[in-house]
Amino acid sequence: MRRLLSYTNNASRILRTMWLAVSPVKLKSPSVLLCTSSFQGDGVCNGTQSKKALLSDPQQFDAQFSELVTELTERDFKDPDLADALDRLRQILVYNVPGGKKNRGLSVIGSLRELLPPSQLTQDTVRRALVIGWCIEMLQAFLLMADDIMDGSLIRRGQPCWYKQTTFQTELGQSLDLMTAPPGQIDLSRFTIKRYQAIVKYKTAFYSFYLPVASAMYMAGISSEKEHNNAKHILLEMGEFFQIQDDYLDCYGDPAVTGKIGTDIQDNKCSWLVVKALEIMTHEQKAELEACYGRKDEVSVEKVKALYNTLQMQTLYHKYEEESYQRLQKLIAHHAQNLPHSVFLNFAKKIYKRNK
Numbered sequence: 249m250r251r252l253l254s255y256t257n258n259a260s261r262i263l264r265t266m267w268l269a270v271s272p273v274k275l276k277s278p279s280v281l282l283c284t285s286s287f288q289g290d291g292v293c294n295g296t297q298s299k300k301a302l303l304s305d306p307q308q309f310d311a312q313f314s315e316l317v318t319e320l321t322e323r324d325f326k327d328p329d330l331a332d333a334l335d336r337l338r339q340i341l342v343y344n345v346p347g348g349k350k351n352r353g354l355s356v357i358g359s360l361r362e363l364l365p366p367s368q369l370t371q372d373t374v375r376r377a378l379v380i381g382w383c384i385e386m387l388q389a390f391l392l393m394a395d396d397i398m399d400g401s402l403i404r405r406g407q408p409c410w411y412k413q414t415t416f417q418t419e420l421g422q423s424l425d426l427m428t429a430p431p432g433q434i435d436l437s438r439f440t441i442k443r444y445q446a447i448v449k450y451k452t453a454f455y456s457f458y459l460p461v462a463s464a465m466y467m468a469g470i471s472s473e474k475e476h477n478n479a480k481h482i483l484l485e486m487g488e489f490f491q492i493q494d495d496y497l498d499c500y501g502d503p504a505v506t507g508k509i510g511t512d513i514q515d516n517k518c519s520w521l522v523v524k525a526l527e528i529m530t531h532e533q534k535a536e537l538e539a540c541y542g543r544k545d546e547v548s549v550e551k552v553k554a555l556y557n558t559l560q561m562q563t564l565y566h567k568y569e570e571e572s573y574q575r576l577q578k579l580i581a582h583h584a585q586n587l588p589h590s591v592f593l594n595f596a597k598k599i600y601k602r603n604k
């Protein structure tokens with residue numbers, strides 16, 4: 249767990265290392281093109297680099313993944329004794345990394361396009377932004393795999409979790425499991441908003457929001473501590489907003505849309521829903537929650553959901569969503585005076601009222 253936290257907590261410190269590590273990478277047969285599209289994929293290439301089909305940023309990003317997998321698993325590895333290990337690596341990468349929305353990775357090139365003029369977006373600069381984006385997506389995949397082991401999850405991104413697919417059992421998974429609240433040891437007094445915000449900050453906000461934008465800022469030559477702190481102030485708030493959405497969708501989302509079955513109640517998670525419910529419920533309702541929360545049986549889970557419905561948690565969430573979005577607009581106006589507002593607005597638009 250300390251290692252997991254160090255990856256997210258020290259995100260800004262590793263960005264320069266990532267940039268230096270990627271800079272000298274020379275793919276032997278690069279196939280991606282230089283485009284002028286945003287990371288929503290609504291633009292087209294400028295047509296000056298190649299006669300091949302024009303690619304949007306998402307298309308370039310997907311193409312870069314194939315190049316990267318080949319680079320990591322095939323090129324320069326001539327020892328036949330490595331064949332099985334490299335084949336295993338390819339399977340892990342292909343199964344776990346590209347299946348999500350890829351918002352984090354695409355935000356690197358998307359943010360860079362807002363920070364640099366088109367004349368400075370050379371093909372090599374775009375390629376390096378795409379590679380750094382995939383580095384962040386690989387980090388995301390690693391954290392999700394660890395999270396699935398910890399929670400005993402069955403489905404991730406619409407397919408069986410990797411560890412279930414391979415009956416994977418590791419010391420890391422056992423350690424993570426032991427470090428979470430074990431079944432039968434429910435202590436709702438620990439579920440405070442302060443604790444929740446600390447969990448969100450280190451679990452989600454740093455690597456999902458600050459890391460992609462900070463990467464693009466360093467690539468654009470923006471290394472000022474003041475500007476990074478301004479960006480961080482906005483993006484950590486956005487990361488909290490995103491995680492609260494995740495907590496809501498875990499309970500109320502459609503598994504056919506989200507691609508996973510929510511288990512926060514069964515797993516005794518310190519989620520936004522239970523934290524806010526504890527703030528407004530009666531003593532009698534709290535006693536019922538303590539008797540049911542963190543239990544695996546369906547009856548207990550349904551009783552918790554019934555409590556949430558009685559407390560009108562859906563209405564409370566939608567009110568929070570509107571207020572949080574307005575607060576983000578104000579933060580952007582205040583803290584992004586020397587940075588393009590579009591860097592942050594693009595992020596906000598992608599997560600506002602999302603359903604998966």
